[in-house]
Amino acid sequence: METENYFPKDFLWGASMSAFQSEGAIADDGRKLSVADIRIKKMNQQFHTTDTSTATDFYHRYKEDIKLMAECGLRSFRFSFSWSRIFPDGNGKVNKKGVQFYDNVIDELIKYNIKPIVTLLHFDLPQSLIDQYQGFYSRESIQDFLNYAKFCFNHFGDRIPYWLTINEQDVLANIPFFNGLDNLSQSIQASHHMNIANALTMKLYHSLDLKGKIGPCLSYPTRYPASTDPRDQFLAMNLDDLGIFYLIDTLIYGKYPAYYINHLKSKGIMFKTKKEDSSLLKNVKPDFLAINWYTSEVVGQYLDDSQVDDYQGPELPRQNRSEKGVAQYYKNPYTEYGDYNWNIDGVGLRLALRKIYERYHLPLMITENGLALKEKIDHGKIHDQKRIKYLNQMIQSMSLAIKDGVKLFSYNPWSFTDVLSSSQGMDKRYGLVFIDRTNTDLKVLKRIPKDSFYWYQKCIHENGSI
Template identity: 45%
Template sequence: MSKSLFSNDFYWGAGSSAFQVEGGWDADGKGLTVADVNAFKKSEYQADTKVASDFYHKFEADINLMADLGLKMYRFSISWARIFPDGEGKINQKGIDYYNKIIDLLIERDIEPFITLYHFDLPYHLVEKYNGWESKETVAAFAEYAKTCYENFGDRVKKWQIHNEQNLMIRVNERMNIYEDKGNVEQLRIRMDHNMFLAYAKASDLCHELVDNGQVGPSISSTVTYPATNKPQDVMSAIWNNRLKTDYCIHTHVFGAYPDYYINYLDDVGLNLEITDEDYDVMKKAKVDFIAVNYYRTITTKYLEPTDKNLKGTKIKGFNEVDYNMYGYWEIIKNENLEETEYGAQIDPVGLRIALNDYYSKYHKPLIITENGLGTADELTKENKIHDGYRIDYIQSHIRAISEAINDGVDVFGYCVWSFTDILSSHQGFKKRYGLVYINRTDFELKDLKRIPKDSYYWYKKVIETKGSSIDER
């Protein structure tokens, strides 16, 4: 790409989340989170949140590496339980102080802080007290937490995400603390999802009230679905997979009301959306300044006929828990035209161009990619090098897709690689590495936690220096 389509103020960034990098899980008054509890359950076969990448103690060194890279933006999350150990009640000043240090150092190094308020780590006290997002008490607690963050950090932080991937999070039982013994699981899921929409609306309203020039938006897990054939039922199956896994969520955030097709779907499958006039008023106040897109793969579907045993709306596991199949709507199949990672995600940079065009044409909001990267094993050589040309290939092809979307007329203002350093993967620990920077540890041996830039780090550094014009150079 000899001529860059990226503007001079395009944000070249990288990202992380608190529970995946910080460690210090109970340091300086931090409370227990759902992410901690889930990690501890898996600690027999992978790493947990106790140390993770140890960003809690090594943030200065990591931010210096970000500055050396030339990073323009660092997208990271605040741990709600560092600010409010119980999710509500008394503020933990040491948590405020910690994030102030990070924000100040980022700004000192000319890196814009971009904060996510909630990334899968609900304070566990709220689970014990209210069953988490089932209760509007958690909505009120979240609004107070958001207000506290805006008041303490909003003088320097102007870009905010509310929830990371609400549309995906709601489909993962362990992240929502949903278990089969809690009655009608799908009805509970709808209630929790609704309360998260209310929390978003309140937090977005508070941001515009309390943060001068503050901007706020949802982060969504992108779903781009191809029909397996040109049969009309297969085409419709792809539309429904997009609608019920992603599109309904963006629509509700942007327009402050559920789309008709979603309401009708709930009626068809016997689910009840309990919504009050007050809820409608709250949701209508929601504001979206931009849409943050997390993109990794595309999906292919065909129509799945209901049966006497499996009525319309019956869900069964598909490719994984997140990408479930549903009778009367869709069944996920493998796309033979795409390569896939060792963990089964099909690699499709063209799908990113499709997603960006689709979201911009539907919602007319500026877009930023807040997660995109390759999770796989990396080999540390005897010379302490990581030759991850496969990661460069992945990032390169997706940046090229972004440039093509920009050329299509889509307003894309930033790209954040997932992730800056290796992180604690929720399901594969440190076997599945995403980082531009290697963390010298394994799941069960901390070693020296040394930071080692990979080949992809140096390649991305040049991309940033050339404002994207060097992405084809190796």
């Protein structure tokens, strides 16, 4: 169904990937291991998926992939630098071959008039920093990240119009092993140090008088209360606040909200600070906010067999997912679900964009958005109609959000090619382009554009008129 088109003519239609999920070549040309390499190797051993050693081999096939991006009509490409490819130890000497690789990728993108959008850290902290001082759990990480960022700004900054600092810090704060750490208390302390690193990095970038822009990148699922019970209503709001808005508030206003500090103290996991931290966090002015949005969730109060209360829960199908003592998750009967239990909810995206923009009044960029499917080649083609349905809803909702007044300037769905999933390896596919390999057989890594590739190609050509 075609809707009225509100996309500006200069809207940046793109796609996204990350280094550890696509590059491979984890020991080539001076690169050393990251926490992602270690983490996914363990997942591979436990669940027989695959590791990061080859992934989709973007390291050797970037020209082929970027040529396909140009064929699709992409105007932007959001990707990440591997910190351990540029600084193998996270600090110390620069790896010239790693720098040359990213020079080549950037120049190839520019050759096709595709604007590079670069993330400095995407779940792949150098393992050496964990070995040296436990990574972001230590304050030493702040200066090392700042030195890494400064090198990148000085070397690549004349060609990069948009920078993202740390991908999904809200996720890293709550999943310790994603950051190479052991427990939540360490992770919360690390998140505080990442906030300071974020603030100093954005201030550094603006001090260099470069022509580009910089902002944080955060994950936000729209949350609906499971019922009109006031407790469910409050729960959904509180999960939003504790999951995402406290972090954006801190990065923009330079101060932690009181409800967040009180929450940490009540759980006995309050982070340690120094006197200068307050001033370090202040006067940060992100140029935009980058949002990773995939799905909506329905949340209600936690229920178990021993609970004695008058609350029985809504008449909705329960999901297996729950957080003990916090929340029970439900399926939304008004939305369709994909193969991995995430739903298709364009209205949820519009709601999220409205809520974030009206709260912060900063331009927005969507840096991840997609539907994971289990896919196989069918007579040389991949018919991913459910993904097309998903993208169609998202793009219609984005147009309506722009009509509402939201300043949305770029859309980069996840992902351009299929990429390695942290938990399901190559079984879980998001791409517009199929990578013909399995968890156990690399084959020849043939690239096959899916039906969604051609649908998106037309969408870009028509500037969102679908």
